[in-house]
Amino acid sequence: MSNIWIICRKELKSYFVSPIAYGLMAFFAIIAGYITYVATAFFIQQSMQGQMMGRSMPMDMNEQIIRPLLMNVSVFGLFMIPMITMRVFAEEKRQGTMELLATSPVTDWEIILGKYLGALMMYGFLLLVVFVQVLILSIWGRPDFKPVLTGFLGVLLQGGCLLAIGTFISTTTRNQIVAGVATFAVCLMLWILDWMSAFNTSSVGQVVSYLSVIQHFDGFAKGVLDTKHVIFYLSFIFFGLFLTGKSLESLRWRS
Amino acid sequence: MGFLGPNGAGKTTTMRVLTCFLPPSDGRAEVAGYNVATQSMEVKRRIGYLPETPPLYPEMEVIEYLEFVGRLKGVPKGDLKRRTEEVAERCQVADVRTKLISKLSKGYRQRVGLAQAIIHNPDVLILDEPTSGLDPKQIIETRNLIKSLAGDHTIILSTHILQEVEAMCERVIIINKGRIAATDTVDNLTTRLRGAEVVKVVVSGAPEAPAAQRKLEQVAGVSRVVAKSSKGSGQAGFEVESLPGRQIRPDLARAVVEAGWNLLELHTEVLSLEEIFLQLTSGDPAAAAVAKDGAQ
Numbered sequence: 001m002s003n004i005w006i007i008c009r010k011e012l013k014s015y016f017v018s019p020i021a022y023g024l025m026a027f028f029a030i031i032a033g034y035i036t037y038v039a040t041a042f043f044i045q046q047s048m049q050g051q052m053m054g055r056s057m058p059m060d061m062n063e064q065i066i067r068p069l070l071m072n073v074s075v076f077g078l079f080m081i082p083m084i085t086m087r088v089f090a091e092e093k094r095q096g097t098m099e100l101l102a103t104s105p106v107t108d109w110e111i112i113l114g115k116y117l118g119a120l121m122m123y124g125f126l127l128l129v130v131f132v133q134v135l136i137l138s139i140w141g142r143p144d145f146k147p148v149l150t151g152f153l154g155v156l157l158q159g160g161c162l163l164a165i166g167t168f169i170s171t172t173t174r175n176q177i178v179a180g181v182a183t184f185a186v187c188l189m190l191w192i193l194d195w196m197s198a199f200n201t202s203s204v205g206q207v208v209s210y211l212s213v214i215q216h217f218d219g220f221a222k223g224v225l226d227t228k229h230v231i232f233y234l235s236f237i238f239f240g241l242f243l244t245g246k247s248l249e250s251l252r253w254r255s
Numbered sequence: 256m257g258f259l260g261p262n263g264a265g266k267t268t269t270m271r272v273l274t275c276f277l278p279p280s281d282g283r284a285e286v287a288g289y290n291v292a293t294q295s296m297e298v299k300r301r302i303g304y305l306p307e308t309p310p311l312y313p314e315m316e317v318i319e320y321l322e323f324v325g326r327l328k329g330v331p332k333g334d335l336k337r338r339t340e341e342v343a344e345r346c347q348v349a350d351v352r353t354k355l356i357s358k359l360s361k362g363y364r365q366r367v368g369l370a371q372a373i374i375h376n377p378d379v380l381i382l383d384e385p386t387s388g389l390d391p392k393q394i395i396e397t398r399n400l401i402k403s404l405a406g407d408h409t410i411i412l413s414t415h416i417l418q419e420v421e422a423m424c425e426r427v428i429i430i431n432k433g434r435i436a437a438t439d440t441v442d443n444l445t446t447r448l449r450g451a452e453v454v455k456v457v458v459s460g461a462p463e464a465p466a467a468q469r470k471l472e473q474v475a476g477v478s479r480v481v482a483k484s485s486k487g488s489g490q491a492g493f494e495v496e497s498l499p500g501r502q503i504r505p506d507l508a509r510a511v512v513e514a515g516w517n518l519l520e521l522h523t524e525v526l527s528l529e530e531i532f533l534q535l536t537s538g539d540p541a542a543a544a545v546a547k548d549g550a551q
Contacts, residue, residue: 095313096310097312099274100310100324100371101327103304104299253278
């Protein structure tokens with residue numbers, strides 16, 4: 001357990017001594033701020049229109065600002081995640097530090113979990129930047145925080161899946177760029193699988209769209225915590241890390 | 256112990272097996288009594304390993320890096336600070352403790368790599384070509400450092416540089432194409448392969464060369480005398496080979512002086528490790544047989 005924490009801490013540190021962490025956080029802050037601004041502006045416009053026409057439309061901050069914000073953030077996560085995971089193992093392999101880790105008294109699983117948790121925490125920091133937007137909103141409005149937290153949990157879980165896949169892909173190459181591009185391609189695939197259900201309603205279409213990580217996110221954004229989706233995400237993460245473990249094992253046989 | 260072989264002989268692979276980085280595909284390996292395949296954790300706790308390229312994180316500071324490795328290798332929390340300072344001092348990297356590793360010169364990096372390998376005070380230290388790519392001054396420094404570590408750890412060192420083995424190792428294993436070609440102490444290996452002593456003698460004031468040669472052949476313990484081209488002005492050179500295990504230099508000198516000649520030169524032609532190495536790895540059957548004899 002302590003070994004996992006040692007590696008996790010080292011990973012987090014290496015994000016924050018390079019520009020990656022700050023670049024991603026700045027980018028996320030801009031994007032999240034922009035989305036919040038647009039959604040809020042639209043929200044205000046609508047509520048003023050409603051007042052002028054003398055109708056009181058049901059206005060809901062959670063539904064009209066925070067939900068679109070989270071939906072968008074979950075999509076932007078697709079673009080950020082390759083940048084977080086691409087270096088995880090590729091860099092160690094290139095630097096030869098994999099040999100240090102592999103000959104230290106730690107197990108493969110401790111290495112993988114340490115690195116994965118480091119990446120997950122990095123993603124968590126990005127989401128914290130987004131959460132600031134919600135806090136700002138709460139100065140003027142009273143959003144219901146329970147669905148907000150459920151939504152963030154969803155974003156984190158969905159990101160966790162993609163991070164697990166990215167970690168796996170990073171073990172397969174020593175070139176960061178290759179790892180990044182491949183991860184991005186896979187993330188994109190997992191996202192657009194959802195579109196399948198739009199025109200193909202057969203069982204094949206349903207199964208394919210079920211595999212899309214986005215499809216399972218809807219519920220979370222609405223504030224519904226459905227164990228079905230939580231289990232989907234958790235098993236997805238487990239599968240990704242399992243592949244990572246196998247890939248790491250095979251590295252030893254092939255090198 | 257030195258681990259010698261030409262490029263591609265399997266030095267690095269062997270070391271990787273010993274450090275549990277690669278699993279052995281056949282046979283078994285034990286380090287400090289623990290099997291690398293089944294008790295890898297125990298093995299890993301007892302070895303320090305410096306691969307050919309030191310495994311450094313360029314974005315870390317030296318001390319930070321050593322502390323990280325110390326934690327990873329299971330140095331107890333209370334000892335960590337003290338241990339880190341100790342190895343930094345010992346490997347002469349204390350003066351760059353707060354520098355980023357990416358800013359260090361190659362010699363310093365190598366020393367940080369060594370510090371990393373000994374931080375948990377391992378029983379066995381495995382070094383893969385520790386002096387490759389360094390300049391002559393750094394090579395000498397690194398060698399001295401490794402020699403100074405030899406008291407506390409068993410050191411296994413791989414190299415393809417022969418002087419290094421002669422300078423640093425007590426025992427040597429020569430491998431070629433994945434097989435052990437010879438294993439013995441450096442001294443034994445040299446004498447065994449040579450068998451007989453070869454002494455070069457240059458004299459002046461002697462009568463004709465054939466007569467002098469006969470005279471030398473009569474010295475006790477001499478098996479063969481070969482005349483070498485004389486350099487004019489009455490000088491004559493000979494290569495005198497002894498019977499196996501005989502010291503013939505004192506007798507040779509006396510014989511020359513008693514004959515009334517001037518002794519200009521008398522020295523043993525040392526068969527260096529380099530020649531042994533070439534003999535062994537070029538597949539010379541005679542040399543290989545001698546080596547094998549010794550191994551058994």
